[in-house]
Amino acid sequence: MTSKTETILVHEGQQFNSTAAVTAPIFQTSTYIADSDPAEYIKAATEAKHPYFYHRHGNPTNSQVAAVVAKLEKMEDALVFATGMAAISNAILAIVKSGDHIVAQHAHYSGTAIFFKEFLTDYGITVTAVDQTDTAAFAQAIQANTKLIYIETPSNPNLNITDLKAIGELAKRQGILSMVDNTFASPINQTPVDFGIDVIVHSATKYLGGHSDLTAGIVCGSQEYIAKVWKRSVTLGASLAPLDSWLLLRGLKTLSLRVKQINANALQLAEFLDQHPKIKSVSYPGLPSHPQHELATRQMKGFSGMICLEVNGQDEEQAFNNAQALINNLTIFINAASLGGVESLIVHPASMWGGHHTKAQKEISGITMGMLRISVGIENAADLIDDLDQALRKLG
Ligand SMILES: Cc1ncc(COP(=O)(O)O)c(C=O)c1O
Numbered sequence: 394m395t396s397k398t399e400t401i402l403v404h405e406g407q408q409f410n411s412t413a414a415v416t417a418p419i420f421q422t423s424t425y426i427a428d429s430d431p432a433e434y435i436k437a438a439t440e441a442k443h444p445y446f447y448h449r450h451g452n453p454t455n456s457q458v459a460a461v462v463a464k465l466e467k468m469e470d471a472l473v474f475a476t477g478m479a480a481i482s483n484a485i486l487a488i489v490k491s492g493d494h495i496v497a498q499h500a501h502y503s504g505t506a507i508f509f510k511e512f513l514t515d516y517g518i519t520v521t522a523v524d525q526t527d528t529a530a531f532a533q534a535i536q537a538n539t540k541l542i543y544i545e546t547p548s549n550p551n552l553n554i555t556d557l558k559a560i561g562e563l564a565k566r567q568g569i570l571s572m573v574d575n576t577f578a579s580p581i582n583q584t585p586v587d588f589g590i591d592v593i594v595h596s597a598t599k600y601l602g603g604h605s606d607l608t609a610g611i612v613c614g615s616q617e618y619i620a621k622v623w624k625r626s627v628t629l630g631a632s633l634a635p636l637d638s639w640l641l642l643r644g645l646k647t648l649s650l651r652v653k654q655i656n657a658n659a660l661q662l663a664e665f666l667d668q669h670p671k672i673k674s675v676s677y678p679g680l681p682s683h684p685q686h687e688l689a690t691r692q693m694k695g696f697s698g699m700i701c702l703e704v705n706g707q708d709e710e711q712a713f714n715n716a717q718a719l720i721n722n723l724t725i726f727i728n729a730a731s732l733g734g735v736e737s738l739i740v741h742p743a744s745m746w747g748g749h750h751t752k753a754q755k756e757i758s759g760i761t762m763g764m765l766r767i768s769v770g771i772e773n774a775a776d777l778i779d780d781l782d783q784a785l786r787k788l789g
Contacts, residue, residue: 398465398581399649406460409444409453417457419639423448441623442472449627454638459611461645462601465580466593468613472622473638477576477596478504479631480610482512484594485541486629487622488570491517493540498525498555500548500758502574502596503749509543525555526685532563539567545574547689550742550766551759552577552676552701554685557692561589570618576600576733581652582695592618599733600697602644603651607637651735651771656695658777659769663700665778671715671785673763676701698769699732701742703761704788712763715788716741719765722784725777732768737777740766 410417425445428434437443442451442459455473463471474480485508489495497509499522509520523530531542542564546555557573564571572592573585579600585593595601597609610633612622626632633641656679663677675682678689679696689696704719706712720728726739742760750758769777 396464401461401464402648403646405464406457409457409460411453417454417639417642419635420453421635441620448635449630449632452632452635452638454635454642455633458597458609458633458638458642458645461642462580462595462597462611463613465584466575466613467584467586468593468615470616470619471611471613472619472626473597473633473641474610474612474626475631475633475637476608477502477594477598477610478508479626479629480594480596480612481505481574482508483622483625483629483631484572484592484612484614485513485543487618487625489513489518489540492538493518494536494538495520495541495543496531496534496539497522497543498545498548499523500525500551500553501545502549502576503746505543505545505574506754506758507749525553528556528559528563531560535563535567535569539569541569542571543574544572545577546583546692547577547678547697547699549577549699550701550740550746550764552678552683552699553759554678554683554689554692556688557583557585557588557590561585561591564591565589577699578693578697579648579652579733581649582656582697583693588692591615597641598731600652600655601648601733602641603648603734604640604644605731605734605736607640607644609633609637609641652695652697654771655698655769658771658774659696659698659700661774662767662769662777662781665781666700666702669785671705671788673703673705673712675703698767700767700769702765702767703763704765706763709762712761713743716763716765718788719784722787723780724783725772725780726767732766734768735771737770737772738768742766 437446444451444453444456459471521534544555571590575593576596592614595611667675677700704715726737
């Protein structure tokens with residue numbers, strides 16, 4: 394079909410809508426009438442993502458969503474899941490086994506960090522975490538048994554950037570797989586395959602869905618690799634439910650519009666915060682003050698809606714109190730976990746990560762007591778700036 398982003402978002406995957414309805418129906422069913430020919434039955438039962446066999450195997454809307462996102466990410470194929478973590482864990486478990494090694498980063502979404510730190514180690518898989526801003530460190534961490542380089546850029550929550558081209562080339566040279574969590578950027582702002590990355594994972598709960606009304610995940614890669622992931626997924630069973638899949642398909646139609654508005658809003662907010670006397674520092678890849686702004690500009694088309702800031706404070710306690718007061722003074726921003734929706738959210742990463750990470754782990758991931766993470770929505774930018782301004786004025 395067509396190849397331009399906005400058209401892909403609205404029309405791709407129509408072949409999976411077997412009805413005359415313009416809007417794909419919700420196939421709210423767990424199973425489908427089987428073919429009476431035993432040979433056809435066996436074929437359907439073993440075919441990856443068969444849309445009309447049994448829900449864990451596939452669903453027409455899941456296939457439609459996968460077709461849209463695979464095309465956006467310029468990948469051969471994709472597979473949807475019930476959550477981003479299901480996508481990430483299935484994608485990784487499809488290629489590593491006991492005795493294998495993974496190179497990853499210091500900073501990852503906490504669920505991914507826990508998967509590496511606590512889950513995989515129980516199954517004899519080791520992980521070396523490196524500083525993502527030091528490209529040479531990835532190469533130095535590779536061992537004879539390394540099967541995967543797993544990266545996240547921009548990373549959650551500190552918004553550091555990993556050099557996609559360098560990692561893509563390194564993985565190819567070593568004959569190992571490269572995988573990126575592209576959640577924070579979204580495919581509107583970053584298409585990692587352009588830099589030689591093999592596999593892309595998303596928490597579709599965030600920008601792809603975009604309305605904070607569903608959880609979902611997606612893995613994009615070669616047809617051969619997705620078939621392997623599908624095999625794992627049928628056993629592990631984290632299938633995306635029909636209604637959530639339908640909501641995701643609807644959300645995707647406006648992805649480009651939303652992300653462009655969010656990019657523009659976020660840049661304005663970052664510029665405002667960057668010069669504010671009550672703010673110690675701002676991290677936003679779109680600001681020239683970001684230490685990796687030049688790299689971000691090379692690999693991103695827009696800089697997304699995630700901003701990290703640090704409020705002033707003479708010590709950790711005062712910084713913590715100021716951060717909490719700022720959250721409480723805001724009237725438009727909502728204090729809630731998650732990101733990528735139409736509404737602006739704010740969180741205190743040290744509290745959110747607190748139960749999972751030790752102080753040392755927080756430090757190495759760049760999480761401080763005065764740090765706040767903002768997910769900018771599609772509201773009016775001037776309203777958002779006014780809200781931040783009044784909230785900051787109230788700080789001591
Ligand atoms: C970068 C990133 N990846 C993955 C996930 C996990 O996604 P989910 O909550 O849909 O399982 C999150 C969740 O916040 C995230 O921020």
